[in-house]
Structure formats: structure tokens, C-alpha cells
Amino acid sequence: GAVVSQHPSWVICKSGTSVKIECRSLDFQATTMFWYRQFPKQSLMLMATSNEGSKATYEQGVEKDKFLINHASLTLSTLTVTSAHPEDSSFYICSARDPRPGGQETQYFGPGTRLLVL
Amino acid sequence: GESVGLHLPTLSVQEGDNSIINCAYSNSASDYFIWYKQESGKGPQFIIDIRSNMDKRQGQRVTVLLNKTVKHLSLQIAATQPGDSAVYFCAERKGSNFGNEKLTFGTGTRLTIIP
Numbered sequence: 168g169a170v171v172s173q174h175p176s177w178v179i180c181k182s183g184t185s186v187k188i189e190c191r192s193l194d195f196q197a198t199t200m201f202w203y204r205q206f207p208k209q210s211l212m213l214m215a216t217s218n219e220g221s222k223a224t225y226e227q228g229v230e231k232d233k234f235l236i237n238h239a240s241l242t243l244s245t246l247t248v249t250s251a252h253p254e255d256s257s258f259y260i261c262s263a264r265d266p267r268p269g270g271q272e273t274q275y276f277g278p279g280t281r282l283l284v285l
Numbered sequence: 286g287e288s289v290g291l292h293l294p295t296l297s298v299q300e301g302d303n304s305i306i307n308c309a310y311s312n313s314a315s316d317y318f319i320w321y322k323q324e325s326g327k328g329p330q331f332i333i334d335i336r337s338n339m340d341k342r343q344g345q346r347v348t349v350l351l352n353k354t355v356k357h358l359s360l361q362i363a364a365t366q367p368g369d370s371a372v373y374f375c376a377e378r379k380g381s382n383f384g385n386e387k388l389t390f391g392t393g394t395r396l397t398i399i400p
Binding site: 171201212274277279281 | 328329331334388390392
């Protein structure tokens with residue numbers, strides 16, 4: 168399957184600071200990537216769809232000014248949590264679909280980034 | 286509202302036995318379903334998928350069954366091993382806006398393999 172990476176794998180920051188998380192597709196180009204958030208013992212909740220070269224599409228209830236998404240290239244999407252607060256502490260996971268011929272339709276996920284805001 | 290849910294939140298199975306994880310979905314427009322495995326602290330890992338025009342698909346030690354009549358999806362794992370212990374999620378894709386489709390995840394089932 169396709170490989171998706173994330174960086175950093177974990178981050179601890181002070182309340183009020185901003186944190187940037189990177190998502191990369193390593194062996195394919197992804198015009199669309201997805202950002203999810205997962206709280207402990209809960210399922211994945213889609214936050215936004217990241218589109219290369221255009222604005223991201225946010226799910227209802229997700230603040231676009233707080234969770235800034237940039238998809239500047241076909242292999243990189245970034246999520247910036249601005250003015251982070253303790254309630255933003257969560258596991259953030261990105262995914263991308265492999266569009267290559269013969270590639271499966273499914274989304275492949277990165278390893279996740281655990282964010283802890285103190 | 287539309288949702289994808291699981292019947293059993295936890296499941297314990299003896300090593301070597303078969304396990305079945307169930308999932309109910311409510312959106313009849315969903316055309317594609319996926320099972321993911323998530324180990325602690327890691328991202329979801331693709332296991333197997335099935336399109337809505339199929340009712341069964343087999344992989345290595347795994348089988349997915351789809352019953353569109355009752356909107357039910359199941360994952361069968363044969364000859365379970367300790368490494369199968371994880372949380373399993375079903376996910377559905379609604380619509381066919383290929384390349385920009387969204388997935389809706391179920392609540393997850395924690396599978397524990399007993400040595």
C-alpha cells in the first residue's frame with residue numbers, strides 16, 4: 168500500500184502557541200489529503216479535506232481560522248493549530264488516497280501526531 | 286442522522302480461533318466500505334475493502350461480508366494471532382465524487398487475542 172508520513176510524531180506545547188503538523192505522501196502524489204482528529208477511546212472524526220492548490224474544505228463545527236490547512240504541493244499538506252489550548256490536545260491523523268492506476272480507492276493513513284497542550 | 290456503528294465494543298478471542306467483528310451502517314447511498322486496524326498510538330492500517338456491488342471479498346486470513354439488505358458489514362479474521370489485538374474500525378464512503386470522497390468511521394471494536 169501507499170506510504171504516508173507525519174511529522175512530528177508527538178509535540179508538547181504551551182497554551183497559546185501554534186503548532187504545525189506535516190503530512191507527506193512518500194511514494195505517490197496526492198491532490199487530496201484528509202485531516203482527522205481522534206480523542207482517547209473514540210473514533211476518527213474528519214476535520215477537513217485538503218485540496219492541492221485550493222482552499223481546504225472544513226467539516227461542520229471545525230474552526231478554519233484555528234486549524235489552518237495548507238496543501239502547497241502534491242506531496243505535502245500541513246495543519247497548523249493556532250493559539251492552541253488544552254482542549255486541542257488530541258491525536259491528529261492525516262490520510263491520502265493513492266490515485267495511481269491499480270492503486271486502491273482507499274485512504275492510507277499516516278502514523279498520527281499526538282499533541283499535548285499544557 | 287447517518288452513522289456507521291458497531292454492535293460490540295469489545296471482543297476477546299482465544300488465539301487460533303476465528304473472530305467476527307460486526308458493523309452496521311445507515312446510509313444506503315454508500316458505495317464503498319473499508320476495514321481498518323489501529324494499534325495503540327498508531328494510525329489506522331488498511332485491512333480490506335469491498336465495493337457495494339459485491340457481497341464478499343477475501344484477503345489473507347480476512348474476509349469481509351457485505352449485506353446491503355440489512356446494511357451490515359462484517360470482518361472475519363481466521364486463526365487469530367496475538368498481533369491481531371487492536372481496535373478495528375469500519376468506514377464507509379458515500380457518493381462517487383472520486384478523488385474527493387469522505388469516509389465516515391464507525392465507533393470501533395477492541396479485539397483482544399488471549400494467548
